[in-house]
Amino acid sequence: MKQIKEYIEANKDRFLDELFQLIRIPSISAESEHKPDMIRCAEKWRELILAAGADKCEVMSTTGNPVVYAEKIVDPSKPTVLVYGHYDVMPVEPLELWNTNPFEPVIKDDIIWARGADDDKGQSFMHAKAFEFMVKTNQLPCNVKFMLEGEEEIGSGALYGFCEEHKELLKSDIILVSDTGMIAQDIPSITSGLRGLCYWDVEVTGANHDLHSGIYGGAVANPINILCKMIADLHDADNHITIPGFYDDVLVISDQERALMAQAPFDEEAYKKELDIKTVHGEKGYTTKERTGIRPCLDVCGIWGGHTGEGSKTVLPSKAYAKISTRLVANQDYQKISQLFKDYFEAAAPDCVTVKVTPSHGGAAYVSPLEMPAYQAAEKAMTTTFGKRPVPTRSGGSIPIVAGFEKILGTKSILMGFGLGSDAIHAPNENYPLFNFFKGIETIPYFYENYVELMKK
Amino acid sequence: MKQIKEYIEANKDRFLDELFQLIRIPSISAESEHKPDMIRCAEKWRELILAAGADKCEVMSTTGNPVVYAEKIVDPSKPTVLVYGHYDVMPVEPLELWNTNPFEPVIKDDIIWARGADDDKGQSFMHAKAFEFMVKTNQLPCNVKFMLEGEEEIGSGALYGFCEEHKELLKSDIILVSDTGMIAQDIPSITSGLRGLCYWDVEVTGANHDLHSGIYGGAVANPINILCKMIADLHDADNHITIPGFYDDVLVISDQERALMAQAPFDEEAYKKELDIKTVHGEKGYTTKERTGIRPCLDVCGIWGGHTGEGSKTVLPSKAYAKISTRLVANQDYQKISQLFKDYFEAAAPDCVTVKVTPSHGGAAYVSPLEMPAYQAAEKAMTTTFGKRPVPTRSGGSIPIVAGFEKILGTKSILMGFGLGSDAIHAPNENYPLFNFFKGIETIPYFYENYVELMKK
Numbered sequence: 001m002k003q004i005k006e007y008i009e010a011n012k013d014r015f016l017d018e019l020f021q022l023i024r025i026p027s028i029s030a031e032s033e034h035k036p037d038m039i040r041c042a043e044k045w046r047e048l049i050l051a052a053g054a055d056k057c058e059v060m061s062t063t064g065n066p067v068v069y070a071e072k073i074v075d076p077s078k079p080t081v082l083v084y085g086h087y088d089v090m091p092v093e094p095l096e097l098w099n100t101n102p103f104e105p106v107i108k109d110d111i112i113w114a115r116g117a118d119d120d121k122g123q124s125f126m127h128a129k130a131f132e133f134m135v136k137t138n139q140l141p142c143n144v145k146f147m148l149e150g151e152e153e154i155g156s157g158a159l160y161g162f163c164e165e166h167k168e169l170l171k172s173d174i175i176l177v178s179d180t181g182m183i184a185q186d187i188p189s190i191t192s193g194l195r196g197l198c199y200w201d202v203e204v205t206g207a208n209h210d211l212h213s214g215i216y217g218g219a220v221a222n223p224i225n226i227l228c229k230m231i232a233d234l235h236d237a238d239n240h241i242t243i244p245g246f247y248d249d250v251l252v253i254s255d256q257e258r259a260l261m262a263q264a265p266f267d268e269e270a271y272k273k274e275l276d277i278k279t280v281h282g283e284k285g286y287t288t289k290e291r292t293g294i295r296p297c298l299d300v301c302g303i304w305g306g307h308t309g310e311g312s313k314t315v316l317p318s319k320a321y322a323k324i325s326t327r328l329v330a331n332q333d334y335q336k337i338s339q340l341f342k343d344y345f346e347a348a349a350p351d352c353v354t355v356k357v358t359p360s361h362g363g364a365a366y367v368s369p370l371e372m373p374a375y376q377a378a379e380k381a382m383t384t385t386f387g388k389r390p391v392p393t394r395s396g397g398s399i400p401i402v403a404g405f406e407k408i409l410g411t412k413s414i415l416m417g418f419g420l421g422s423d424a425i426h427a428p429n430e431n432y433p434l435f436n437f438f439k440g441i442e443t444i445p446y447f448y449e450n451y452v453e454l455m456k457k
Numbered sequence: 458m459k460q461i462k463e464y465i466e467a468n469k470d471r472f473l474d475e476l477f478q479l480i481r482i483p484s485i486s487a488e489s490e491h492k493p494d495m496i497r498c499a500e501k502w503r504e505l506i507l508a509a510g511a512d513k514c515e516v517m518s519t520t521g522n523p524v525v526y527a528e529k530i531v532d533p534s535k536p537t538v539l540v541y542g543h544y545d546v547m548p549v550e551p552l553e554l555w556n557t558n559p560f561e562p563v564i565k566d567d568i569i570w571a572r573g574a575d576d577d578k579g580q581s582f583m584h585a586k587a588f589e590f591m592v593k594t595n596q597l598p599c600n601v602k603f604m605l606e607g608e609e610e611i612g613s614g615a616l617y618g619f620c621e622e623h624k625e626l627l628k629s630d631i632i633l634v635s636d637t638g639m640i641a642q643d644i645p646s647i648t649s650g651l652r653g654l655c656y657w658d659v660e661v662t663g664a665n666h667d668l669h670s671g672i673y674g675g676a677v678a679n680p681i682n683i684l685c686k687m688i689a690d691l692h693d694a695d696n697h698i699t700i701p702g703f704y705d706d707v708l709v710i711s712d713q714e715r716a717l718m719a720q721a722p723f724d725e726e727a728y729k730k731e732l733d734i735k736t737v738h739g740e741k742g743y744t745t746k747e748r749t750g751i752r753p754c755l756d757v758c759g760i761w762g763g764h765t766g767e768g769s770k771t772v773l774p775s776k777a778y779a780k781i782s783t784r785l786v787a788n789q790d791y792q793k794i795s796q797l798f799k800d801y802f803e804a805a806a807p808d809c810v811t812v813k814v815t816p817s818h819g820g821a822a823y824v825s826p827l828e829m830p831a832y833q834a835a836e837k838a839m840t841t842t843f844g845k846r847p848v849p850t851r852s853g854g855s856i857p858i859v860a861g862f863e864k865i866l867g868t869k870s871i872l873m874g875f876g877l878g879s880d881a882i883h884a885p886n887e888n889y890p891l892f893n894f895f896k897g898i899e900t901i902p903y904f905y906e907n908y909v910e911l912m913k914k
Binding site: 030032093197212219232235278283300301304313360395421424 | 486487488489547548550554610611612638652654656658663664665666667668669670671672673674675676677678679681682684685686688689690692732733734735736737738739740745746748749752753754756757758759760761762763764765766767768769770771772773774777778779780782784807808809810817818852853854855878881882883884885886
């Protein structure tokens with residue numbers, strides 16, 4: 001790949017300017033008021049990917065937000081890489097914790113600060129610019145397809161049906177995804193596994209209206225107190241999840257494999273310092289990396305009920321709510337777990353309240369074998385640009401659709417992500433270092449070159 | 458008391474019109490944006506009480522919201538009744554559960570629907586109109602003072618200092634309060650005891666920023682999960698509060714007294730039906746009336762953290778919050794309990810989080826002896842107007858300042874309230890039946906007559 005560094009150097013301001021056009025569109029898929037922004041963002045992608053050199057690009061309708069599909073077919077007999085990314089972003093509240101406007105990107109300390117700077121506008125746009133480089137310098141060694149969806153942050157609901165419907169169009173040899181992270185700027189890594197996900201909305205109802213906490217307190221169940229107890233009961237003293245059957249399908253990892261995993265560099269003191277916590281906290285018998293890599297977990301992602309404003313209202317509320325999610329590991333069936341939790345939690349409700357569990361979204365875990373050509377192509381590409389062989393890691397995060405791709409399209413994915421743990425994705429002050437953004441653009445063309453080479457064998 | 462019924466009949470529309478002028482002012486003391494409304498409401502009271510016949514009325518400044526003070530001194534040698542009430546109201550959220558605008562009163566099914574219709578604009582205004590009747594018909598048998606505060610719903614913070622400062626001005630023989638309820642329209646009752654109150658704001662902090670629940674979930678403490686566990690641990694399986702020392706000062710009620718209390722009419726089936734609950738829920742070994750009357754309790758009045766909006770954000774939040782309150786019974790020292798909880802709850806925090814407890818407000822419990830002349834005067838007045846002897850009851854609610862009056866001014870209070878359990882005070886769709894409003898106005902003059910008579914002996 002000749003002149004990639006020079007190309008980046010010559011075009012870097014334009015690259016950032018284009019990325020910022022994408023970032024400025026507040027494409028928050030979780031909030032229905034942003035529906036028009038989803039369309040605007042998809043149209044902006046179309047404009048940018050056509051300018052980058054795609055033969056054609058369409059904003060295709062789905063049962064939800066549209067999918068941006070683009071392609072450049074150089075030779076049908078050559079391999080095809082399908083680049084997957086998403087143009088939707090997470091909500092931004094609590095807004096008061098942001099140092100800058102989340103949708104007005106700023107560069108400070110050589111870092112881009114904005115919602116979507118990493119996840120996934122920054123990362124997916126690297127592919128557009130790497131593609132542009134290969135097209136403009138006549139070095140594109142294979143066919144490329146792009147598929148950018150607008151619902152990743154809310155479970156990719158519509159994309160499953162879209163894939164079913166467009167199997168032929170989406171046919172490829174490998175799906176290339178940059179929506180994960182690496183260990184550090186000087187420790188490249190490739191995500192070889194992802195956790196699955198289940199998410200539920202929980203509603204606990206006590207009396208039919210809010211009550212005066214003095215007149216009724218002590219005699220009528222408080223749905224907040226009850227919900228807290230029910231949530232507390234989901235873990236035992238060793239932080240094992242107590243839902244019967246929850247661990248049944250979890251693959252037991254051999255001591256040998258755990259020993260191998262333990263060799264990946266990880267500085268727990270630095271980890272604690274970065275998060276400003278005194279101790280880590282998780283399932284007894286496992287290390288921090290194991291807890292996020294090979295073990296499932298259960299977290300309350302949101303809770304609310306009663307008086308949450310200023311002052312001290314003495315109320316015994318009628319309702320309390322929680323958003324509960326679990327991360328799953330390979331071999332756990334998310335649909336089975338979804339039902340398991342619903343049945344268990346509703347049945348666990350004491351007589352004094354009613355509990356309603358609504359499954360929200362979910363997805364299976366995914367494992368990418370280190371032997372496949374795409375893994376080796378990515379490994380070699382990163383070795384070239386980082387000067388160091390990347391480490392395989394298991395991410396605690398989930399990209400449920402990746403397991404969906406394998407099931408529906410029959411195609412494996414390679415997760416070559418360039419994010420950092422400090423990028424604060426899903427949180428206030430999301431950011432993405434310029435180093436990572438440009439290093440990603442530099443690395444991607446080598447992946448294509450290596451991949452096409454390996455596929456010839 | 459001649460012609461009280463006729464006077465009410467002739468003036469009822471005006472009485473309601475004047476009350477509605479008070480209600481229309483959104484005097485929510487818990488929300489700082491309503492500061493100007495507090496002043497407006499105090500001024501409106503001044504206008505109305507002067508028109509009702511007070512010799513003088515002043516809106517007096519305090520360290521917080523102003524106090525409306527009025528008086529009519531007919532003869533310094535006669536007894537003096539100090540009427541206490543409050544012109545502030547509770548917040549109104551969740552607004553979507555109201556059937557009407559909370560600050561635009563409507564009469565439907567012979568009931569006034571509005572925030573403050575009962576608590577305490579409706580109830581305190583009955584005193585203004587009963588006073589007007591006695592003045593205009595030359596039947597006022599003693600001196601009357603009015604004191605209306607604007608911070609009852611947030612703990613009467615400024616009123617303690619106000620009482621200290623104006624002991625002489627506030628001198629009286631009895632403090633007359635209508636800020637409580639009675640059992641039913643055909644079962645009059647007088648509140649002979651009130652619970653005390655402690656209220657705390659709790660903040661649990663995990664990592665220094667919101668985290669991606671996939672990448673960190675299972676390895677870093679989730680402050681919501683931890684808070685839920687800590688709240689759950691505040692009660693044991695019998696619903697006893699587990700804070701060491703919490704019950705130390707609670708007076709043990711004799712079996713004989715419990716048997717007497719049990720004679721007060723109470724229909725638990727109707728209670729459950731009204732609240733639409735399958736079972737009551739409280740401390741083992743006590744009845745529903747005992748649980749709210751003679752036993753302390755602990756409730757979470759509010760909880761929040763993480764993603765509480767639409768959709769399914771997968772976040773491991775940095776912070777979780779709760780507003781926790783306890784109701785206390787006679788002999789429990791609220792300042793001692795306040796410190797006890799703070800020390801206990803902060804110490805109970807596991808190493809993986811930090812917990813901060815901020816005491817908000819509190820007040821002591823109060824008991825009014827059935828032997829005192831004011832109780833007997835109230836009992837006789839209600840017997841006259843309801844045709845039935847009222848039952849003494851212990852309310853689960855708190856009016857902390859009532860214990861404060863006794864301590865600072867050395868004056869007992871009589872709690873002759875006309876509210877109903879169905880009035881939804883502190884909740885959406887607060888209401889006050891016209892029957893209760895007018896019956897209150899009818900009853901109050903008899904209290905004065907009986908009280909002056911009994912004080913002569």
